[in-house]
Amino acid sequence: xxxxxxxxxxxxxxxxxxxxxxxxxxxxxxxxxxxxxxxxxxxxxxxxxxxxxxxxxxxxxxxxxxxxxxxxxxxxxxxxxxxxxxxxxxxxxxxxxxxxxxxxxxxxxxxxxxxxxxxxxxxxxxxxxxxxxxxxxxxxxxxxxxxxxxxxxxxxxxxxxxxxxxxxxxxxxxxxxxxxxxxxxxxxxxxxxxxxxxxxxxxxxxxxxxxxxxxxxxxxxxxxxxxxxxxxxxxxxxxxxxxxxxxxxxxxxxxxxxxxxxxxxxxxxxxxxxxxxxxxxxxxxxxxxxxxxxxxxxxxxxxxxxxxxxxxxxxxxxxxxxxxxxxxxxxxxxxxxxxxxxxxxxxxxxxxxxxxxxxxxxxxxxxxxxxxxxxxxxxxxxxxxxxxxxxxxxxxxxxxxxxxxxxxxxxxxxxxxxxxxxxxxxxxxxxxxxxxxxxxxxxxxxxxxxxxxxxxxxxxxxxxxxxxxxxxxxxxxxxxxxxxxxxxxxxxxxxxxx
Numbered sequence: 001x002x003x004x005x006x007x008x009x010x011x012x013x014x015x016x017x018x019x020x021x022x023x024x025x026x027x028x029x030x031x032x033x034x035x036x037x038x039x040x041x042x043x044x045x046x047x048x049x050x051x052x053x054x055x056x057x058x059x060x061x062x063x064x065x066x067x068x069x070x071x072x073x074x075x076x077x078x079x080x081x082x083x084x085x086x087x088x089x090x091x092x093x094x095x096x097x098x099x100x101x102x103x104x105x106x107x108x109x110x111x112x113x114x115x116x117x118x119x120x121x122x123x124x125x126x127x128x129x130x131x132x133x134x135x136x137x138x139x140x141x142x143x144x145x146x147x148x149x150x151x152x153x154x155x156x157x158x159x160x161x162x163x164x165x166x167x168x169x170x171x172x173x174x175x176x177x178x179x180x181x182x183x184x185x186x187x188x189x190x191x192x193x194x195x196x197x198x199x200x201x202x203x204x205x206x207x208x209x210x211x212x213x214x215x216x217x218x219x220x221x222x223x224x225x226x227x228x229x230x231x232x233x234x235x236x237x238x239x240x241x242x243x244x245x246x247x248x249x250x251x252x253x254x255x256x257x258x259x260x261x262x263x264x265x266x267x268x269x270x271x272x273x274x275x276x277x278x279x280x281x282x283x284x285x286x287x288x289x290x291x292x293x294x295x296x297x298x299x300x301x302x303x304x305x306x307x308x309x310x311x312x313x314x315x316x317x318x319x320x321x322x323x324x325x326x327x328x329x330x331x332x333x334x335x336x337x338x339x340x341x342x343x344x345x346x347x348x349x350x351x352x353x354x355x356x357x358x359x360x361x362x363x364x365x366x367x368x369x370x371x372x373x374x375x376x377x378x379x380x381x382x383x384x385x386x387x388x389x390x391x392x393x394x395x396x397x398x399x400x401x402x403x404x405x406x407x408x409x410x411x412x413x414x415x416x417x418x419x420x421x422x423x424x425x426x427x428x429x430x431x432x433x434x435x436x437x438x439x440x441x442x443x444x445x446x447x448x449x450x451x452x453x454x455x456x457x458x459x460x461x462x463x464x465x466x467x468x469x470x471x472x473x474x475x476x477x478x479x480x481x482x483x484x485x486x487x488x489x490x491x492x493x494x495x496x497x498x
Contacts, residue, residue: 015059018043020051030054079134081106083125083190083210090123090203092116100124103205108176112141112206120439121203122193131212133164133185135178138192139207142174146204150195153179154440155187161440162187166195176207186215186348191440219245221260221328221345229256242340247274247314251341258340259329266347268292268323271301273330275313276339287333290317292325294412299323299467313341321441322410322469324350361473361492366405380405384419384459384489402476409496410438413448413468417461417491418475420454430454431478434462436470446470450478456486464494 018030030045054071058064088100090113098114104125115121133155140148149170154161164181171177190210194203226239237253243260244250252258271290287305291298302317328345332338359382366376413436432452437445448464473492 019055020049021053079211081209082127087126090115091121103208108139108207115203124191126189130188130215132215133181133212135180135211137178137209139176140171141204141206144204146202152193154191155185217346219344220262225261228254228258242343247342251276251339254338257331261327265326265350267350268319268347270346271317272344273315274342289331291329292323293327294325359491360407361405364405369402379490404474407471410471411494413464413494415461415493419459419489421486421488433476433478435474436468437472438470
């Protein structure tokens with residue numbers, strides 16, 4: 001930063017200090033008692049000087065006059081770059097020369113990360129704590145043939161995506177663009193994801209900076225109603241001792257299970273358990289599971305199998321993506337009791353709205369992963385007429401060919417209904433597999449059902465496994481055959497989660 005000034009009155013030229021302020025409490029000294037003269041003076045600030053405001057003052061409060069001031073520098077966010085040197089990953093790395101960590105090395109003009117050619121391309125940084133994301137600065141590689149364009153910035157904690165911003169226009173070569181996030185964008189990870197699902201696209205990023213403020217997480221289990229399989233005579237060993245907010249000698253003593261009612265529906269990020277090592281004559285339980293009670297079925301958060309308890313007795317158990325529930329149960333798989341000094345649950349409010357009658361796929365975006373020229377969208381237009389004269393599509397005969405639909409939100413999938421086409425010659429029964437995937441998590445699709453037989457001229461409803469949640473529903477052939485499966489309509493039914 002350089003300060004340029006013109007003409008000053010002599011009494012104020014001594015004991016001058018120039019300061020740059022990031023906030024009321026963070027002030028940097030640009031220059032202290034520099035050599036001034038009447039007329040034009042130039043000053044170079046001390047290294048690391050940054051701020052939102054500049055102040056020139058006389059230490060002795062003597063008057064001075066300035067005619068003109070200019071300030072020069074480069075843009076620096078008033079917050080620290082939280083992505084610097086943090087863990088990263090990307091959808092694919094075809095060449096280690098372009099690995100994901102280059103995006104957080106602090107250098108905008110160095111190398112860049114590059115994914116392989118693919119339909120789904122993304123890059124992600126783990127901030128390792130929960131933040132309210134205010135701004136993301138992204139730098140396009142200089143000289144790369146793959147300019148950043150048509151992408152989405154998402155934050156999630158650790159699995160529920162929140163859109164920071166969607167960027168359409170392409171960045172120029174070497175350009176750094178500062179993007180303000182939508183209000184209340186919170187998360188512990190930031191992901192850049194290309195939109196459009198083009199078959200030959202690549203993602204290239206030179207540098208990404210994240211500016212955010214830390215958000216204190218609230219323990220959802222604190223002083224909530226609790227239960228356990230057995231009630232010991234000692235009150236200090238009863239179930240409520242594990243949610244009193246204190247990690248002390250008061251602990252819940254449970255033999256087969258312990259449960260807390262969160263009294264609302266949540267997306268569960270993490271469960272933190274504090275245990276007592278020396279609690280029981282047989283020793284503490286070392287094989288137990290943590291479950292979140294979803295309306296359809298319990299969802300697994302974690303399975304703990306160990307030889308020793310951590311030295312401080314505290315275990316952090318992050319839940320898998322899309323772990324929703326209103327209750328948390330710890331179920332013991334051995335005859336040994338479990339001594340819980342404290343159980344803490346962290347997550348965010350979610351809404352579960354069951355509506356199994358509505359067709360979630362109706363008029364949503366659908367596409368085919370095959371060489372067929374059929375139109376995928378005609379199978380979600382609401383027309384269930386199976387006659388050959390009407391519009392219908394096919395997948396196959398290649399086993400890997402598939403059909404997909406984007407429900408545009410994460411749902412708890414209950415049923416998938418397929419209306420097959422009427423044909424003059426009935427083909428053999430073909431086996432299919434149905435999966436549901438949430439692209440924001442980067443995890444494989446959840447299996448709805450598999451090895452199900454489908455034949456011509458029938459309406460068949462498939463019940464999904466409990467806890468099948470996702471945004472993209474995929475139907476794929478699993479039978480090696482030279483025949484194709486033809487249908488006229490697909491319906492998806494379930495409950496929305498948001």
